[in-house]
Amino acid sequence: MTATTAPTRVPVRRQKSTRQHFFKSGLEDSPFKRFLIHLALILSCALAVYPVLRIVSVSLRPGDRLLSTSLAIIPPDATLQAYKTVLFDKAFPVWVWNSLAITTATAITGVILAATSAYAFSRWKFIGRGPGLVFLLTTQMLPAPMMMVPIYILAIKLGLTQTYRGLIIAYSITSVPFSIWILKGYYDTIPHELEEAALIDGVSRLSAFWRIILPLSTPALAIVFLFSFMAAWSDYLLARVMIASERPLWTWVLGVRDFQGQFQTQWGLFSAASVLVMIPAMALFLYSSKWLISGLTLGSVKG
Amino acid sequence: MQFLTLEVILNSLREVGSTVLYILVGTAFLEIVAYLWWKPLSTFSEWIDRGLKFLGKPVRHVISTLLIVGVVIFAVGSVGVGQNVSPLAPYWPFAIVAFLVATYISPNAVKIFHWRMRLPYMLLLPAIVGLMLLVIYPLLWELNVSFTNLNPRHFKSPDFVGFLNYVEVFTRPILKQVTFFPVLMRTILWTVVNLAFHVSGGMGLALLLNRKMRLRGLYRALLIFPWAIPQPIACLAWLGEFHFEYGFVNIALQRVGLAPVRWLTEPTANFAAMCITNIWLGIPFMMVIILGGLQSIAGEYYEAADMDGASPWQKFWQITTPLLQPVLTPAIILGTVWTFTNFNVPFFINQNELETSDTLVTALFRSAFQYFNLSSAAAFAFVNFGLLLIFAIFYIRITGVLKGVTE
Numbered sequence: 001m002t003a004t005t006a007p008t009r010v011p012v013r014r015q016k017s018t019r020q021h022f023f024k025s026g027l028e029d030s031p032f033k034r035f036l037i038h039l040a041l042i043l044s045c046a047l048a049v050y051p052v053l054r055i056v057s058v059s060l061r062p063g064d065r066l067l068s069t070s071l072a073i074i075p076p077d078a079t080l081q082a083y084k085t086v087l088f089d090k091a092f093p094v095w096v097w098n099s100l101a102i103t104t105a106t107a108i109t110g111v112i113l114a115a116t117s118a119y120a121f122s123r124w125k126f127i128g129r130g131p132g133l134v135f136l137l138t139t140q141m142l143p144a145p146m147m148m149v150p151i152y153i154l155a156i157k158l159g160l161t162q163t164y165r166g167l168i169i170a171y172s173i174t175s176v177p178f179s180i181w182i183l184k185g186y187y188d189t190i191p192h193e194l195e196e197a198a199l200i201d202g203v204s205r206l207s208a209f210w211r212i213i214l215p216l217s218t219p220a221l222a223i224v225f226l227f228s229f230m231a232a233w234s235d236y237l238l239a240r241v242m243i244a245s246e247r248p249l250w251t252w253v254l255g256v257r258d259f260q261g262q263f264q265t266q267w268g269l270f271s272a273a274s275v276l277v278m279i280p281a282m283a284l285f286l287y288s289s290k291w292l293i294s295g296l297t298l299g300s301v302k303g
Numbered sequence: 304m305q306f307l308t309l310e311v312i313l314n315s316l317r318e319v320g321s322t323v324l325y326i327l328v329g330t331a332f333l334e335i336v337a338y339l340w341w342k343p344l345s346t347f348s349e350w351i352d353r354g355l356k357f358l359g360k361p362v363r364h365v366i367s368t369l370l371i372v373g374v375v376i377f378a379v380g381s382v383g384v385g386q387n388v389s390p391l392a393p394y395w396p397f398a399i400v401a402f403l404v405a406t407y408i409s410p411n412a413v414k415i416f417h418w419r420m421r422l423p424y425m426l427l428l429p430a431i432v433g434l435m436l437l438v439i440y441p442l443l444w445e446l447n448v449s450f451t452n453l454n455p456r457h458f459k460s461p462d463f464v465g466f467l468n469y470v471e472v473f474t475r476p477i478l479k480q481v482t483f484f485p486v487l488m489r490t491i492l493w494t495v496v497n498l499a500f501h502v503s504g505g506m507g508l509a510l511l512l513n514r515k516m517r518l519r520g521l522y523r524a525l526l527i528f529p530w531a532i533p534q535p536i537a538c539l540a541w542l543g544e545f546h547f548e549y550g551f552v553n554i555a556l557q558r559v560g561l562a563p564v565r566w567l568t569e570p571t572a573n574f575a576a577m578c579i580t581n582i583w584l585g586i587p588f589m590m591v592i593i594l595g596g597l598q599s600i601a602g603e604y605y606e607a608a609d610m611d612g613a614s615p616w617q618k619f620w621q622i623t624t625p626l627l628q629p630v631l632t633p634a635i636i637l638g639t640v641w642t643f644t645n646f647n648v649p650f651f652i653n654q655n656e657l658e659t660s661d662t663l664v665t666a667l668f669r670s671a672f673q674y675f676n677l678s679s680a681a682a683f684a685f686v687n688f689g690l691l692l693i694f695a696i697f698y699i700r701i702t703g704v705l706k707g708v709t710e
Contacts, residue, residue, distance in 0.1 A: 034516065037511055037514075037516070038516075038518075040511055041508075041511055041512070041522045041526075044508055044526060045522055045525040045526060047583070048525060048526050048528045048529050048583070048586075048587070049525055049528050050551075051529075051537075051540055051541060051544060051551075051583070052528055052529075052532060052540075054540070054544060054551055055536075055540050058543075071551060071554055071555070071558075091305040091306070093306070093307035094305050094306070094307050094311055097307055097311070097312065097315065098315060101315045101316065101318075101319045102319070104319075105319045105322060105323055108323075109323065109326060113429055113430050113433065114430070116426040116427075116429070116430075117426060117427050117429075117430040119426055120422075120423035120424070120426040120427045121427075123423070124420065124422075124423035126414075126415070126420050126423050126424065127411045127414050127415045127420075128415075132427075137636075137695070138692060138695070139434070139438050140637065140640050140641070140644075141640050141643075141644065141688055141691040141692060141695065142438070142442075142644075142684075142688055143644045143646070143663070143664045143667055143684055143687055143688070144644065144646055144664075145646060145664060145667050145668035145671060145672070145684075146441075146445060146667060146671075146680075146681070146684035146687075146688070147437075147438075147441045147445075148671075148672075149441075149444075149445075149671060149677060150440060150441035150442075150444035150445060151437065151441055153444065154436065154440055154441070154444075163318070164315065164318045164319060164322060165318065165321075165322045165325070168319065168322045168323075169322070169326070169433075169436075169437075170437060172326075172433075173430075173433035173434065173436070173437040174437065176430055176433065176434070177434075180430070205422055206422070230533070233533060234533030234534050234535055234536070236535050236647065237646065247305070248305055248311075253533070253535050256535070256536070256539070257535065257539075260539055267543065270539065271540075274536045274539075274540065277533060277536065278531075278532055278533070278536065281531050281532065281533055282528075282531050282532075284531075285527060285530070285531035286524060286531075289523070289524060289527060292527070292591055293591055293594055293595040293598065294595065296591060296592060296595060297591075297592055297595025297596055297599065297630050
């Protein structure tokens with residue numbers, strides 16, 4: 001009996017462990033260790049989430065009790081008054097709509113720009129490739145406030161201030177260097193043979209890119225979209241420089257900053273607005289979280 | 304007061320649509336020009352190359368480099384500052400000619416304009432034009448301004464002052480009171496503290512998460528929360544939480560029996576508040592990166608170590624850490640650069656504008672946008688940029704991380 005089971009059990013276990021060795025430890029840990037791990041994770045999650053829940057909590061408080069020393073998440077006399085004010089008595093919906101329009105256009109343009117350039121960086125050894133990649137990295141080191149004045153002056157010269165146009169163009173380019181790095185790293189992990197086979201079959205280089213490379217790099221494209229979206233969605237500096245004086249064009253960041261006011265903060269409105277603008281970002285993050293890990297690290301593992 | 308009416312929606316859609324259309328038309332135009340001109344340029348480059356054979360490659364490289372340097376200097380000088388129109392500006396056609404000559408004299412011209420290179424350069428063209436507008440032009444402008452005295456007293460007609468601004472960065476206060484070196488030290492401290500916590504926190508959480516267990520997905524989703532929140536909101540929310548009476552930090556401290564801290568007015572406490580906020584914001588990114596790295600490490604290494612009876616501690620330092628290097632090094636470079644140049648956290652948390660908690664970037668912002676010392680701010684910005692660049696070059700040299708990437 002034992003003689004027959006032993007040979008069958010050993011290969012099975014080994015196969016499993018070579019595939020997912022690091023996961024193995026989880027189920028073999030002692031119950032006490034597992035308890036400690038869960039405890040540590042629960043504490044970390046609480047730390048990560050509590051400040052966010054506080055915003056929700058403040059947004060639910062009635063207007064006369066915004067400042068309180070209670071630590072409870074849902075106040076006993078919760079109301080949706082602040083949400084009502086923000087949604088129906090303020091220009092907040094317009095701001096969110098503006099942001100949404102600008103950000104979506106930005107993210108799509110940015111991804112297209114980066115996807116094509118990264119393909120060139122990944123597959124050809126052209127003159128200026130190495131310096132180009134280093135240059136893209138150094139653009140990350142330029143402090144953002146430094147660029148604001150000249151960008152504003154250039155925008156005036158081109159007639160792009162107080163418009164969406166300037167913002168969309170500027171945002172979609174600012175995220176390009178980082179996106180190119182991520183995408184280039186990812187394309188590098190896709191074997192050249194795939195395209196070469198297609199090229200031999202008479203497919204053009206561009207359609208090989210379109211039909212083979214792009215579908216295979218969904219995780220990286222998703223990450224790049226996410227990054228461009230988030231960068232534009234939560235930008236404060238450029239929006240303030242470019243469109244601050246045109247109230248109807250305001251993005252939500254400018255509006256919410258306005259709730260925070262110079263002298264008195266309208267905490268209720270601020271919190272309600274924050275909760276509302278967190279939702280699209282959160283949804284996008286949760287939706288793309290399955291790609292987050294592979295898209296972000298696969299390139300650098302190989303490089 | 305403005306409502307979200309159909310008219311508003313349609314207006315902005317039209318604006319966005321027209322922008323996208325402009326971008327598309329512009330790009331298409333550029334691409335068509337490049338496509339049509341590539342073949343003649345390529346033939347021309349071969350012709351020139353044959354004609355210049357007698358010069359020899361090194362001489363051609365030197366001439367071409369000198370010309371390019373000249374064009375760059377011209378470009379810096381010809382950007383108008385204030386209401387001045389640079390005297391160099393009318394001569395721009397010469398610069399373009401010089402640039403073309405430089406390109407064609409270089410022995411690389413044949414390789415650049417080779418017909419096989421048409422597609423990659425065409426793919427790069429939109430990004431190149433965009434970066435020219437958004438990075439190169441501003442850099443040239445800043446470089447030009449940093450050599451003039453463009454400030455509120457000389458707004459209309461600034462003069463050339465040479466390296467005075469660069470000297471003054473180190474010798475005079477950059478804001479009202481603080482001088483350069485304390486701010487630099489604080490910024491370095493800020494970067495080091497944040498990065499240490501980001502990496503160790505991210506590593507700890509990634510190691511905890513990297514196993515089979517219940518609720519793994521839920522934990523991961525919750526831990527990514529701080530990253531998913533728009534930064535200005537996170538900063539403003541934390542600013543509220545550091546309120547002396549009503550912020551939860553002080554309430555929690557009091558419940559435990561400690562004295563409340565004046566987070567927003569005391570210099571040290573304010574700096575600590577900035578760090579806490581940024582650490583909270585930055586851990587998820589590192590965690591995700593490290594988690595990806597951990598999952599790429601093959602299990603065989605750990606099996607071999609198990610057979611040799613290695614302790615978990617040894618396994619971590621001998622296997623996990625070295626094999627994480629390719630993932631961790633770029634992440635650390637990016638993390639350093641992003642923390643060093645982070646604007647939102649030090650700006651929003653420092654609501655009372657304490658000069659004692661300004662980092663280099665917020666000092667730069669205040670110097671340029673509150674005191675309008677544009678020229679000294681520009682010099683200051685280049686000093687910042689240079690420091691980061693030196694750091695990055697050293698780090699890349701030591702770790703050799705980009706060797707395989709740029710080759």
